[in-house]
Amino acid sequence: xxxxxxxxxxxxxxxxxxxxxxxxxxxxxxxxxxxxxxxxxxxxxxxxxxxxxxxxxxxxxxxxxxxxxxxxxxxxxxxxxxxxxxxxxxxxxxxxxxxxxxxxxxxxxxxxxxxxxxxxxxxxxxxxxxxxxxxxxxxxxxxxxxxxxxxxxxxxxxxxxxxxxxxxxxxxxxxxxxxxxxxxxxxxxxxxxxxxxxxxxxxxxxxxxxxxxxxxxxxxxxxxxxxxxxxxxxxxxxxxxxxxxxxxxxxxxxxxxxxxxxxxxxxxxxxxxxxxxxxxxxxxxxxxxxxxxxxxxxxxxxxxxxxxx
Amino acid sequence: xxxxxxxxxxxxxxxxxxxxxxxxxxxxxxxxxxxxxxxxxxxxxxxxxxxxxxxxxxxxxxxxxxxxxxxxxxxxxxxxxxxxxxxxxxxxxxxxxxxxxxxxxxxxxxxxxxxxxxxxxxxxxxxxxxxxxxxxxxxxxxxxxxxxxxxxxxxxxxxxxxxxxxxxxxxxxxxxxxxxxxxxxxxxxxxxxxxxxxxxxxxxxxxxxxxxxxxxxxxxxxxxxxxxxxxxxxxxxxxxxxxxxxxxxxxxxxxxxxx
Numbered sequence: 001x002x003x004x005x006x007x008x009x010x011x012x013x014x015x016x017x018x019x020x021x022x023x024x025x026x027x028x029x030x031x032x033x034x035x036x037x038x039x040x041x042x043x044x045x046x047x048x049x050x051x052x053x054x055x056x057x058x059x060x061x062x063x064x065x066x067x068x069x070x071x072x073x074x075x076x077x078x079x080x081x082x083x084x085x086x087x088x089x090x091x092x093x094x095x096x097x098x099x100x101x102x103x104x105x106x107x108x109x110x111x112x113x114x115x116x117x118x119x120x121x122x123x124x125x126x127x128x129x130x131x132x133x134x135x136x137x138x139x140x141x142x143x144x145x146x147x148x149x150x151x152x153x154x155x156x157x158x159x160x161x162x163x164x165x166x167x168x169x170x171x172x173x174x175x176x177x178x179x180x181x182x183x184x185x186x187x188x189x190x191x192x193x194x195x196x197x198x199x200x201x202x203x204x205x206x207x208x209x210x211x212x213x214x215x216x217x218x219x220x221x222x223x224x225x226x227x228x229x230x231x232x233x234x235x236x237x238x239x240x241x242x243x244x245x246x247x248x249x250x251x252x253x254x255x256x257x258x259x260x261x262x263x264x265x266x267x268x269x270x271x272x273x274x275x276x277x278x279x280x281x282x283x284x285x286x287x288x289x290x291x292x293x294x295x296x297x298x299x300x301x302x303x304x305x306x307x308x309x
Numbered sequence: 310x311x312x313x314x315x316x317x318x319x320x321x322x323x324x325x326x327x328x329x330x331x332x333x334x335x336x337x338x339x340x341x342x343x344x345x346x347x348x349x350x351x352x353x354x355x356x357x358x359x360x361x362x363x364x365x366x367x368x369x370x371x372x373x374x375x376x377x378x379x380x381x382x383x384x385x386x387x388x389x390x391x392x393x394x395x396x397x398x399x400x401x402x403x404x405x406x407x408x409x410x411x412x413x414x415x416x417x418x419x420x421x422x423x424x425x426x427x428x429x430x431x432x433x434x435x436x437x438x439x440x441x442x443x444x445x446x447x448x449x450x451x452x453x454x455x456x457x458x459x460x461x462x463x464x465x466x467x468x469x470x471x472x473x474x475x476x477x478x479x480x481x482x483x484x485x486x487x488x489x490x491x492x493x494x495x496x497x498x499x500x501x502x503x504x505x506x507x508x509x510x511x512x513x514x515x516x517x518x519x520x521x522x523x524x525x526x527x528x529x530x531x532x533x534x535x536x537x538x539x540x541x542x543x544x545x546x547x548x549x550x551x552x553x554x555x556x557x558x559x560x561x562x563x564x565x566x567x568x
Contacts, residue, residue: 040383055383061396061553064374072385075433109399110434110551281434282552283385 024297026304030091030258034292037069045087045291048261053085060287062103063211071262072283073116079266079279081119086261093122093258093293094300099215100260101289104138106208107280115265115277116140118286120214122256129254129307130154134223136214139268140284141276143208145172148225148239152252155179160193160250162239163271166227169201172271174239180247193243200236202229211289220299223251255300255309258293262286347525350415353563357381357393365561368410376553377409384557386427387487395532396553397440403549405445405452408533411561416525419566422446423491424530425559430484431459434554439539439547441466442532442556444490448524455490455501455514457483459554461540465490467501467515469522475541476514478503487559494522495566528563532556 024031035044039057047054053072060066071085104118120136130153137147149161157179163172174188188194205212213228225238244250269276303309353364357380361367369375379394395409424444431438443456443466454468462483467474481488486506493500499522501514536547 052385052388055385058382059379061376061379107552282429282431282554284552 022298022301024295024300026301028092029255029295029300030089030093030293032096032294034290036067036290037288038067042069042087044089044293045260046090048082048086048088054087060103060289061285062287063289066211066289069288071260071286071288073262073264073280073286074283075280077264077280079115079264081117081263081265082261084261084263086259086263088257088259089293091257092124092255094255094295095218095220095303096293096295096300097215097217098122098134098258098291098293099213100291101211101213102207102260103209103211103287103289104140104143104207105284105286106143106206107140107284108143108208111278111281112141113273113275113278114140114280115269116280116284117261117263117265117268119259119261119263121259121261122218122252123259124254124256125156126254131156131158132252132254132256134216134218134252134256136216136225138207139265139270139276140208142270142272143206144168145270145272146207146214146227146238150223150250150252152250153178153248157183158245158248158250160188160241160243160245162225162241164199164238166199166202166205166238169199171197171199176245176250178245178247186245188243188245190243193241195240195242196237199238202227202236211287215292218252219296220253220303221249221251253303254307255304258291260288260291348415349525349565350413350417350528350563352565353413353417353528353561355393355411355561357558357560358391361393364414365411366414368406368412378411382557384427384559385555386557390559392557392559395442395556395558397532397534397550397556398553399550401534403439403534403536405441405531405533405535406529408440408531409556410529410531410533411558412527412529413563417446417528417563417565418525419495421491421493421564421566422528422562423489424561425487425489426530427487427557427559428457428459428462428483429554429556430462431550431554432462435548435551436460437543437546437548438550438554439535440533440550440554441535441538443530444492444561445529445531446492446494446522446526447529448522448526451522453492453494453499453522453526455492455503458538458540458546459483460543460546464541465501465503465514466538466540469499469517469520474515478512478514487557489560496523530558530561 033044055070060068077084118138123133133151144167152158160176162174175185217224222242224240382394384390440459441456445454456466489504498518539546
């Protein structure tokens with residue numbers, strides 16, 4: 001009995017020591033956080049541009065009892081990624097689990113051909129490792145679709161991507177491209193790059209009709225994009241990528257920053273509507289309930305040590 | 310014979326119901342209550358930066374969740390300003406009082422009425438939107454109003470009962486700034502006016518003398534969709550909203566005429 005107790009105590013002490021050893025104390029990096037946007041100034045994010053585009057700590061326009069951050073696009077915004085409202089962490093983030101509860105604006109009736117993107121993503125260009133970008137994206141012209149992918153490489157042009165329609169349980173395509181062969185799209189075919197082969201239907205899925213929890217788990221050799229089922233809270237894997245292309249892996253490796261933005265595109269129509277490149281005709285509102293970051297401290301410390309970063 | 314009467318009665322009921330659904334979207338007159346003495350409202354001065362007073366109330370829905378009123382909301386258009394943000398609901402029925410509506414709890418009488426607000430710019434998103442926003446005075450059978458109609462944001466629509474007057478103040482765009490709009494109501498006249506935020510100078514829009522508008526009235530700020538009020542030169546501007554466009558209401562005031 002005594003031996004058992006002592007063994008447990010030693011094991012627990014060991015676990016505490018291990019945790020103490022692996023807790024990441026590098027001040028360049030964000031610690032784990034859940035930003036619930038309950039005050040007028042978020043704790044873990046900074047705003048880009050005029051504060052009039054952001055309303056933090058306000059009541060949701062669409063869900064009772066939920067406090068949110070509202071981000072408004074402006075009809076005067078120039079086209080281009082990051083040229084609308086954008087929030088980002090002031091410090092870096094790295095391997096870990098990222099998740100957020102978001103509702104994109106419902107504009108299908110008022111402006112079916114809108115060219116507008118909501119991006120939930122990481123982004124940073126490193127002098128040595130190139131771009132470190134992981135994306136969840138929605139094009140407002142068809143909020144049944146979700147665009148998943150990464151951008152990597154020294155020239156920021158190495159793309160892997162998967163587009164899914166959750167209302168239909170359909171994977172539209174899983175592709176890669178880069179300047180190695182002139183930026184042509186190629187379909188992934190191997191198992192490591194195309195798992196899962198199918199996705200379930202989420203009945204009536206529409207990112208503009210309700211809040212959904214989206215997330216991704218980022219490891220040095222694996223990236224998993226997922227969504228929580230709105231009724232069961234079950235994690236539904238949309239893409240579990242462990243593959244590689246002939247010229248690059250597609251998995252970012254270097255530290256990044258954590259962002260969310262809302263912008264007008266005049267050259268990226270949604271797959272289901274080639275005309276959807278109109279500038280927004282009204283300052284539509286995007287609602288974010290919360291954003292979370294859970295770093296994989298051990299992996300991050302190990303990676304920095306190995307790469308002298 | 311009994312069967313025939315039943316059929317006739319049913320037909321009459323059906324007819325009445327159909328007529329009801331075709332009624333124009335004006336407020337139903339309140340039933341007269343001659344025995345009850347009219348309680349007149351105290352002066353109203355709401356700035357919506359904090360809790361609302363008990364002198365006014367928001368009309369809320371009972372059949373579904375109400376996402377119409379957002380008090381103490383930071384303005385989308387002016388820094389350090391809090392407003393009552395009003396959102397129109399695309400599934401609201403047409404008609405005054407059927408959208409977001411803030412009204413005096415008690416009746417008001419001669420005096421000065423005003424509201425400071427900024428209308429949304431919807432003309433690019435939905436040119437034929439049939440939405441109206443403004444202040445109204447309603448007694449048992451008449452409406453006096455000063456309205457912005459979102460499909461014609463350079464004009465003001467002044468309503469007195471069945472009469473309507475359209476004025477186009479120079480350089481006016483209802484969405485471009487917060488304006489104060491007002492109605493002075495006295496025994497001798499009704500005056501519609503506005504003030505810009507630049508110089509605060511009162512611009513009289515119309516002065517109607519010798520009106521018969523005499524009975525105490527309810528003072529309201531209304532934002533609603535109408536399918537029977539197209540704007541000038543745009544007969545099709547009666548569409549229901551396709552998006553929950555926001556109005557920013559900054560103040561609402563009533564100063565009774567001194568006796």
